[in-house]
Amino acid sequence: MTDPRDLVGALVTELPEWLPTQRWFAGKDRPVTAVRPLSTTVLLEGDPLLLHLVVEVEQDDRREPYQLLIGSQAHLPEYLGSSWIGTERGLPCYEAAGDADLTGTLLDLIVEDARIGSLRFAREPGAQVRGGLRARPVTAEQSNTSLVFGHHYILKLFRKLTPGENPDLRLHRALHGVGCTHIAELLGSITGDLGGEPATIGMLQKFVPDAVDGWAMATTSVRDLMADPELPPDEVGGDFAGEAQRLGQAVASVHSDLRRALGDEIADEGEFDRTVKAMRDRLDTVIRAVPALAEHATALRAAFDKVREARGPVSMQYIHGDLHLGQVLRTVTGWLLIDFEGEPAAPAAERVALRSPLRDVAGMLRSFDYAAHQMLIGQDGDPKLTERALEWARRNRSAFCDGYAKAAPDTVGDPRGHADLLRAFELDKAVYEVAYEHANRPEWLTVPLTSIARITAGGEQP
Numbered sequence: 001m002t003d004p005r006d007l008v009g010a011l012v013t014e015l016p017e018w019l020p021t022q023r024w025f026a027g028k029d030r031p032v033t034a035v036r037p038l039s040t041t042v043l044l045e046g047d048p049l050l051l052h053l054v055v056e057v058e059q060d061d062r063r064e065p066y067q068l069l070i071g072s073q074a075h076l077p078e079y080l081g082s083s084w085i086g087t088e089r090g091l092p093c094y095e096a097a098g099d100a101d102l103t104g105t106l107l108d109l110i111v112e113d114a115r116i117g118s119l120r121f122a123r124e125p126g127a128q129v130r131g132g133l134r135a136r137p138v139t140a141e142q143s144n145t146s147l148v149f150g151h152h153y154i155l156k157l158f159r160k161l162t163p164g165e166n167p168d169l170r171l172h173r174a175l176h177g178v179g180c181t182h183i184a185e186l187l188g189s190i191t192g193d194l195g196g197e198p199a200t201i202g203m204l205q206k207f208v209p210d211a212v213d214g215w216a217m218a219t220t221s222v223r224d225l226m227a228d229p230e231l232p233p234d235e236v237g238g239d240f241a242g243e244a245q246r247l248g249q250a251v252a253s254v255h256s257d258l259r260r261a262l263g264d265e266i267a268d269e270g271e272f273d274r275t276v277k278a279m280r281d282r283l284d285t286v287i288r289a290v291p292a293l294a295e296h297a298t299a300l301r302a303a304f305d306k307v308r309e310a311r312g313p314v315s316m317q318y319i320h321g322d323l324h325l326g327q328v329l330r331t332v333t334g335w336l337l338i339d340f341e342g343e344p345a346a347p348a349a350e351r352v353a354l355r356s357p358l359r360d361v362a363g364m365l366r367s368f369d370y371a372a373h374q375m376l377i378g379q380d381g382d383p384k385l386t387e388r389a390l391e392w393a394r395r396n397r398s399a400f401c402d403g404y405a406k407a408a409p410d411t412v413g414d415p416r417g418h419a420d421l422l423r424a425f426e427l428d429k430a431v432y433e434v435a436y437e438h439a440n441r442p443e444w445l446t447v448p449l450t451s452i453a454r455i456t457a458g459g460e461q462p
């Protein structure tokens with residue numbers, strides 16, 4: 001029988017080409033120069049074989065750890081053909097996240113609170129979880145890989161690993177601890193080892209089968225408004241304003257719960273300088289990649305500098321960090337927030353820092369703008385449609401703020417009371433989006449660029 005370590009030794013030579021073809025691989029900006037195994041754990045022995053692998057991916061001077069699930073069996077079923085990575089020692093090896101016959105093992109190990117090698121599978125205290133279920137991967141475009149077990153559980157496998165407790169797990173655990181009703185229940189976790197330190201590699205939550213994400217609902221509503229150009233927005237069938245208001249309330253309630261669970265701090269003088277510097281630095285970096293942004297640089301810097309004039313105490317606390325309409329789910333009982341990992345490209349230190357909750361508000365306001373304006377792509381500036389898009393965005397941004405103000409932490413209150421800060425955070429997010437769209441969806445670049453032009457010209461108030 002082939003020793004799994006020999007198999008892995010051969011397989012890693014295939015990975016420099018294979019990794020960049022994966023949606024979740026975060027290093028598509030440069031070639032992979034080498035891949036080295038850091039740890040190999042046998043989860044299932046024999047044929048089929050299931051291996052858990054942590055590899056170090058080298059890209060010039062950058063080295064980052066990723067986790068992989070590798071399956072291997074003598075006769076690869078046809079439906080797994082597209083997951084094939086290479087044939088080593090005569091055995092086909094493949095990405096096993098899509099193999100429903102193997103991934104059920106991960107849930108069973110959590111149910112057993114098992115330890116295998118350096119991997120520790122655990123249920124949350126008091127959580128009721130049953131095993132023996134098959135899994136299917138979530139097919140949405142994602143930064144990680146999530147597996148759904150029946151209609152019951154969803155297991156997220158974090159792909160790029162960082163030492164310590166992942167903020168997604170930490171914040172879900174803290175929110176669960178204070179009885180937050182706007183998150184999916186946390187049920188378990190998987191912890192591995194990274195250079196001698198524990199690192200979160202998986203998180204198990206209750207799966208909400210009836211959930212629809214906010215982006216799908218919002219864009220349907222925009223389409224309805226555009227399809228009926230003569231009707232006032234509140235008479236259009238798919239009006240979203242009621243939902244936007246409830247969503248604002250849910251976000252505010254999560255902020256209050258995070259503050260209750262983990263505390264807050266009042267920003268010191270130095271904090272404002274650091275924030276402005278970070279915004280200016282990000283702008284400079286993005287202008288190098290997207291020179292078209294340079295024409296807005298003066299106005300953007302002026303808006304960022306206003307952060308220094310922020311009046312009154314500004315509260316800093318744990319926040320979501322990358323909030324947008326794709327990160328919220330509407331269920332029969334209300335809105336849930338998911339994915340508390342922060343911006344995928346942000347450094348780990350930034351993702352665990354205390355920040356103003358207004359950043360999440362700004363992220364969501366940007367998202368309303370996106371939902372409206374992505375409908376205009378390819379419409380050649382039709383003024384009627386543009387006006388309808390603006391109308392939808394204004395109405396829903398304002399409803400969201402109304403809802404937020406109703407349940408806001410008393411350190412924040414109505415977000416519109418911090419207009420300069422909110423505008424600076426919105427513009428900083430839009431600069432981030434310019435970089436994101438440039439790298440991922442160049443045809444969408446006009447969405448953040450047009451917003452920046454409009455906001456800096458003074459044409460946007462929440």
Ligand SMILES: Nc1ncnc2c1ncn2[C@@H]1O[C@H](COP(=O)(O)OP(=O)(O)O)[C@@H](O)[C@H]1O
Nearest residue numbers: 138140142143144145184206207208211338339
């Ligand atoms: N508890 C849940 N119930 C139902 N669907 C969920 C749940 N959590 C996540 N999802 C679905 O899985 C997708 C990916 O989840 P997310 O946490 O955003 O992963 P990633 O970090 O890979 O972006 C979401 O867009 C959502 O559709």
Ligand SMILES: O=P(O)(O)O[C@H]1O[C@H](CO)[C@@H](O[C@H]2O[C@H](CO)[C@@H](O)[C@H](O)[C@H]2O)[C@H](O)[C@H]1O
Nearest residue numbers: 142143322324325326343344366367370433436
């Ligand atoms: O969901 P992720 O954590 O991977 O976030 C990244 O991708 C998002 C797109 O999927 C991106 O969001 C931007 O586009 C959204 C519409 O697709 C829009 O609702 C957001 O407001 C906009 O920022 C996000 O910025 C990026 O980090």
